Amino acid sequence: MNDEELDELRSSLTPHESSGGVTTYRNTVAIACPACEKPFDDLVVCENDYNSLELSKMLDLCVTTHDGDVLLFTHKQ
Incomplete structure (x- = not known):
């Protein structure tokens, strides 16, 4: 994923939480995952370098x- 793709993706997502080197964004508009396309x-x-x-x-x-x-792109089961 290049810089432009990531910037475009982040601008379409809703910031949710940021702490300890981990930032979470919510996909409220059903954007497709770049890996599985769902x-x-x-x-x-x-x-x-290390996160839990x-x-x-x-x-x-x-x-x-x-x-x-x-x-990480999460998919709820």
Whole structure:
């Protein structure tokens, strides 16, 4: 994913939460996941070398990277 694609994606999502090197965006407009092409629920951007995520529900994940950040696209089951 290049800079332009990520900027366009972020501008279409709703910022939700940011703390400890993890930023979450909500997909409120049913944008397609770049990996599987199905709408995703949230974009989770992990900006640090190590991050811990506590998941409260079962999720399918699609993953990519951008400039050293890990991008997780969540799909609720």
